[in-house]
Amino acid sequence: MRMTQIILATLAAAGLAFAQAPARAGAAPQNFDNVEIHTLPAQGSVYMLVGSGGNITVQAGKDGVLIVDTEYAALADKILAAIKKISDEPLRYIINTHYHPDHTNGNERLRKAGATIAGGNVAGDLGAEASAGAQIIAHVNVLDRMSAPTGQQASAPQGAWPTDTFIGNEKKLWFNNEGVEIIHIANAHTDGDSIVYFRKSDVISTGDLFVTTTYPIIDVAAGGTINGYIEGLNRIIDLIVPVYGQEGGTLVIPGHGRLCDLGDVLNYREMVTIIRDRVQDMIKKGMTLEQVKAAKPTFDYDPLYGSSTFWTTDRFVEAVYKTLTPKK
Amino acid sequence: MKYLQRPKIAHRLLLIAATALLCMPAFGQINLSGVWQNQLDEDFPDRLAGPELGDFAGLPINAPDRLRGETWDASLITLPEYQCRVHPSDYASAFADIRIWEEYDRDSQNLVAIHLHHFAWATERTIWMDGRPHPPEYALHTAMGFSTGKWDGDILTVTTDHLKEGWFRRNGLARSDRAVVTEHFIRHDNGLTWVTVVNDPAYLEEPLFRSRDYVFSVAGQIAPYPCESVEEIIRPRGVIPHHLPGTNTFLKEYQDRHGIPADAAMGGAKTMYPEYRAKLKGAGVQPK
Numbered sequence: 001m002r003m004t005q006i007i008l009a010t011l012a013a014a015g016l017a018f019a020q021a022p023a024r025a026g027a028a029p030q031n032f033d034n035v036e037i038h039t040l041p042a043q044g045s046v047y048m049l050v051g052s053g054g055n056i057t058v059q060a061g062k063d064g065v066l067i068v069d070t071e072y073a074a075l076a077d078k079i080l081a082a083i084k085k086i087s088d089e090p091l092r093y094i095i096n097t098h099y100h101p102d103h104t105n106g107n108e109r110l111r112k113a114g115a116t117i118a119g120g121n122v123a124g125d126l127g128a129e130a131s132a133g134a135q136i137i138a139h140v141n142v143l144d145r146m147s148a149p150t151g152q153q154a155s156a157p158q159g160a161w162p163t164d165t166f167i168g169n170e171k172k173l174w175f176n177n178e179g180v181e182i183i184h185i186a187n188a189h190t191d192g193d194s195i196v197y198f199r200k201s202d203v204i205s206t207g208d209l210f211v212t213t214t215y216p217i218i219d220v221a222a223g224g225t226i227n228g229y230i231e232g233l234n235r236i237i238d239l240i241v242p243v244y245g246q247e248g249g250t251l252v253i254p255g256h257g258r259l260c261d262l263g264d265v266l267n268y269r270e271m272v273t274i275i276r277d278r279v280q281d282m283i284k285k286g287m288t289l290e291q292v293k294a295a296k297p298t299f300d301y302d303p304l305y306g307s308s309t310f311w312t313t314d315r316f317v318e319a320v321y322k323t324l325t326p327k328k
Numbered sequence: 329m330k331y332l333q334r335p336k337i338a339h340r341l342l343l344i345a346a347t348a349l350l351c352m353p354a355f356g357q358i359n360l361s362g363v364w365q366n367q368l369d370e371d372f373p374d375r376l377a378g379p380e381l382g383d384f385a386g387l388p389i390n391a392p393d394r395l396r397g398e399t400w401d402a403s404l405i406t407l408p409e410y411q412c413r414v415h416p417s418d419y420a421s422a423f424a425d426i427r428i429w430e431e432y433d434r435d436s437q438n439l440v441a442i443h444l445h446h447f448a449w450a451t452e453r454t455i456w457m458d459g460r461p462h463p464p465e466y467a468l469h470t471a472m473g474f475s476t477g478k479w480d481g482d483i484l485t486v487t488t489d490h491l492k493e494g495w496f497r498r499n500g501l502a503r504s505d506r507a508v509v510t511e512h513f514i515r516h517d518n519g520l521t522w523v524t525v526v527n528d529p530a531y532l533e534e535p536l537f538r539s540r541d542y543v544f545s546v547a548g549q550i551a552p553y554p555c556e557s558v559e560e561i562i563r564p565r566g567v568i569p570h571h572l573p574g575t576n577t578f579l580k581e582y583q584d585r586h587g588i589p590a591d592a593a594m595g596g597a598k599t600m601y602p603e604y605r606a607k608l609k610g611a612g613v614q615p616k
Binding site for chain 2: 038040048050230231234237244245246247251257258259260261262263264266267269270273274277278281297299300301302303304
């Protein structure tokens with residue numbers, strides 16, 4: 001199966017979780033027996049793992065292993081085996097870029113395979129429990145989306161929930177001799193998105209704030225908006241320093257699709273901004289959603305991004321239209 | 329005595345045979361190394377001068393790509409992040425001089441790669457000749473792409489994928505990152521013909537063929553090509569210059585200036601063929 005097909009199929013399956021929310025993240029939506037986890041060195045201490053869900057970013061060194069997103073639980077053993085080929089050190093941190101199951105479904109299994117850095121009084125008081133499991137870091141809205149008030153059904157099992165949340169625009173971490181910035185982008189793909197910037201390796205892991213396989217997936221029900229998404233792309237571009245022209249320098253690991261650099265993000269930002277502007281103009285002219293769809297504002301980009309059976313062009317246009325239409 | 333002379337004769341025969349083999353081109357390959365001067369007498373407007381807005385004639389583009397071109401605004405390239413955007417390898421042949429050199433494995437003297445340096449934007453590309461596979465689909469795409477070559481007789485044939493989005497023509501007609509490009513480098517004494525065939529499943533109705541000619545330059549030098557972006561226009565954050573569909577009045581200028589019907593100016597595979605020209609003449613259309 002070609003990688004693009006795998007990604008599209010996965011997106012289709014994963015997307016049902018938020019299309020029919022609240023869906024439990026624990027259920028594996030497809031047969032993963034034949035899925036392989038491929039490892040691609042990005043640069044510095046950072047690698048990209050490509051499987052069936054969202055891409056996983058791995059940073060490894062003497063302090064241990066940090067990963068961004070966890071794909072599906074059914075792939076956990078394969079993911080751990082792939083990580084083991086990069087490093088024998090323990091998995092210390094999991095960072096979730098957002099709550100969707102194709103990025104968080106493996107949280108519980110991978111967390112259990114890891115170990116939190118603990119020692120001194122903490123380890124003395126709590127014993128082995130102090131270091132049990134890797135920490136899961138995410139924006140607080142990710143926890144809100146995965147958990148539920150007491151007595152209500154949560155969308156994910158408790159063991160998969162983030163253990164270390166932040167509420168501001170950024171959380172910083174020093175790990176494996178490099179600064180790691182976790183930057184929250186408000187109301188973009190969802191309301192809890194983060195991008196992760198590995199400053200020394202010069203790699204940005206974007207989650208679904210940037211993909212190469214489909215139109216931007218905007219989970220309107222979870223607080224996503226087209227303008228937030230564009231702001232997210234602009235933030236990513238702000239962080240990138242190319243070697244020359246639009247290439248090299250900072251590398252970008254997208255939520256889905258291939259390894260990228262500045263030129264790819266610019267092309268994507270160009271497409272998203274142009275379509276936003278077209279739909280905005282149509283709304284100003286008083287066109288209904290059906291009229292906007294009929295006008296095909298994405299026509300020139302459909303050969304590139306319009307083949308997804310899950311995140312169809314119509315769904316994308318609907319999301320753009322809804323989040324640009326003033327609320328009455 | 330005769331018995332003793334046999335090894336000497338054998339050695340001499342071997343030496344002659346080895347010398348003859350060394351002087352023969354291996355596997356039909358020829359040497360492309362050197363500086364090659366670009367000849368601009370073919371498709372000139374598409375090259376140094378730059379194409380006119382709305383001139384899509386003769387390109388086998390499909391309807392979505394036509395809309396890309398119709399809505400493209402040249403102001404896009406005033407954005408700092410676009411100013412030093414390099415010509416992709418399939419368009420670089422249109423532009424300026426090139427240097428070609430070969431890379432050999434020292435011990436085996438097998439050809440490992442052929443390298444190209446383009447004057448324009450000082451881009452460099454590698455054509456791998458050692459039979460290595462192309463990278464997986466999820467690897468980085470670049471403006472130069474990933475190229476492998478083989479000799480078809482005296483013609484170097486190159487296959488390139490992993491390209492970033494580029495353009496068929498510098499007036500907004502996009503070439504997608506899914507394109508696969510086949511090139512043929514054909515040397516005739518001091519001349520070099522570089523044929524490019526672009527297959528783009530996203531934006532072409534038929535493959536796009538182009539040829540460019542170069543002349544060997546004995547004393548050729550290639551100058552540096554520095555590029556530094558600057559803020560040319562103060563704009564609000566995130567603005568992307570473009571025309572809304574149906575509002576680009578500049579498209580008509582090319583048609584009016586040359587008396588070319590809109591249908592022809594807007595391109596498509598049909599506009600590549602002589603029959604189309606005959607059809608236009610039959611309809612009474614005369615170019616200015």
